Amino acid sequence: MDTKSLMIEKATLLFQQKGYKSVGVSEILKACDVTKGALYHHFPNGKEELLIACLKSLKEAITIDMEDIFKRHSSTQEATQFMINKLIRNLETEGKLTGYTFSSIVSEMATVSEPVRQACNSLYENIQTIYYTKLVTEGFSNEAASDVALLMTTSIEGAIMLCQTQQSTAPLKTISKLLPTILKG
Amino acid sequence: MDTKSLMIEKATLLFQQKGYKSVGVSEILKACDVTKGALYHHFPNGKEELLIACLKSLKEAITIDMEDIFKRHSSTQEATQFMINKLIRNLETEGKLTGYTFSSIVSEMATVSEPVRQACNSLYENIQTIYYTKLVTEGFSNEAASDVALLMTTSIEGAIMLCQTQQSTAPLKTISKLLPTILKG
DNA sequence: CCTTACATACCAACCGGTCTGTTTGCTATT
DNA sequence: AATAGCAAACAGACCGGTTGGTATGTAAGG
Numbered sequence: 001m002d003t004k005s006l007m008i009e010k011a012t013l014l015f016q017q018k019g020y021k022s023v024g025v026s027e028i029l030k031a032c033d034v035t036k037g038a039l040y041h042h043f044p045n046g047k048e049e050l051l052i053a054c055l056k057s058l059k060e061a062i063t064i065d066m067e068d069i070f071k072r073h074s075s076t077q078e079a080t081q082f083m084i085n086k087l088i089r090n091l092e093t094e095g096k097l098t099g100y101t102f103s104s105i106v107s108e109m110a111t112v113s114e115p116v117r118q119a120c121n122s123l124y125e126n127i128q129t130i131y132y133t134k135l136v137t138e139g140f141s142n143e144a145a146s147d148v149a150l151l152m153t154t155s156i157e158g159a160i161m162l163c164q165t166q167q168s169t170a171p172l173k174t175i176s177k178l179l180p181t182i183l184k185g
Numbered sequence: 186m187d188t189k190s191l192m193i194e195k196a197t198l199l200f201q202q203k204g205y206k207s208v209g210v211s212e213i214l215k216a217c218d219v220t221k222g223a224l225y226h227h228f229p230n231g232k233e234e235l236l237i238a239c240l241k242s243l244k245e246a247i248t249i250d251m252e253d254i255f256k257r258h259s260s261t262q263e264a265t266q267f268m269i270n271k272l273i274r275n276l277e278t279e280g281k282l283t284g285y286t287f288s289s290i291v292s293e294m295a296t297v298s299e300p301v302r303q304a305c306n307s308l309y310e311n312i313q314t315i316y317y318t319k320l321v322t323e324g325f326s327n328e329a330a331s332d333v334a335l336l337m338t339t340s341i342e343g344a345i346m347l348c349q350t351q352q353s354t355a356p357l358k359t360i361s362k363l364l365p366t367i368l369k370g
Numbered sequence: 371c372c373t374t375a376c377a378t379a380c381c382a383a384c385c386g387g388t389c390t391g392t393t394t395g396c397t398a399t400t
Numbered sequence: 401a402a403t404a405g406c407a408a409a410c411a412g413a414c415c416g417g418t419t420g421g422t423a424t425g426t427a428a429g430g
Contacts, residue, residue: 021206107289154343165306
């Protein structure tokens with residue numbers, strides 16, 4: 001793999017796990033086994049530009065992944081439950097959440113850096129659009145679909161945070177169980 | 186006010202707004218107009234001990250505030266909607282979220298520091314207990330009340346994050362609107 | 371031969387934390 | 401009541417380590 005992609009991949013993982021400020025450039029460099037020359041060659045504006053590249057890459061990855069899941073399951077409920085299960089499995093095997101979440105970056109950077117905020121916003125919008133589209137095909141009105149998509153996004157994102165503090169997958173499992181309620185519209 | 190309380194108050198605000206790593210001790214010191222001597226006198230273990238003190242103080246403040254709201258409103262729905270409105274007003278006037286949230290600390294520190302994780306967990310548990318208690322008095326079964334309390338917590342916490350990225354209060358407003366759905370059990 | 375893709379050395383700024391004063395207020399003794 | 405003593409409550413200088421970032425060097429490829 002080329003150096004640039006490698007750096008984005010490794011940095012994404014580190015940022016997701018530890019947040020932005022907690023990860024030093026030297027740490028990223030070490031993980032990729034490259035030096036500063038490489039970083040500032042590919043990302044002239046340094047760390048923050050790398051973060052934004054990570055968010056864009058993450059957006060693509062999540063979109064592809066979710067769209068595939070939502071294509072393969074007939075109902076929103078089944079698809080979402082499958083997705084949450086994937087999150088849970090991920091959390092159980094790796095110990096840390098490295099899948100769809102990037103909440104640390106949001107809460108740490110959204111109020112500080114405008115470009116980062118926009119990248120995060122774009123990511124959330126994409127996720128909600130996937131829910132929305134599926135819900136509309138199921139007969140939901142535009143408004144109802146939009147509302148439910150938001151509720152799904154927030155409750156899953158919130159559940160991920162609770163899983164971190166509780167060090168258990170219970171919150172995500174409960175949300176998965178409550179999906180029928182959420183999807184009542 | 187005594188120095189220690191002042192430091193907790195100012196630091197809490199800064200930690201909520203910027204996260205943990207992003208706030209330097211010197212920044213806190215400047216905000217309080219004190220010096221390092223004062224900090225390491227009251228908090229011998231430094232910055233992290235101060236953070237934990239902030240979380241404990243925040244827990245008390247939130248508990249008192251929420252219990253008061255839930256005492257003054259007959260139904261869970263009314264109480265929660267009032268609470269969300271308060272969050273929205275807070276967000277609109279101050280521009281930043283300084284009320285109930287501390288998501289930045291969770292996602293940044295939960296996987297790094299065990300004492301901090303426990304403090305955050307204790308805070309979330311308190312919030313859920315307040316919901317739970319009220320729901321049980323309304324006739325919910327123990328399990329249903331527990332589930333709904335979780336869903337309320339996660340969706341509000343998630344909505345706060347979306348408000349930050351969108352720079353709007355729309356997500357919280359939508360969650361407030363969807364409360365009847367959430368409370369169907 | 372000149373651009374791309376790095377490596378390496380270097381830097382000022384800042385980080386959290388420690389150490390050593392110094393002031394202040396209470397308290398026990400005379 | 402005066403004073404001695406002593407601990408609490410800071411202030412401020414200082415420290416090694418790390419931070420993100422830059423400037424220069426260099427090897428490879430077209």
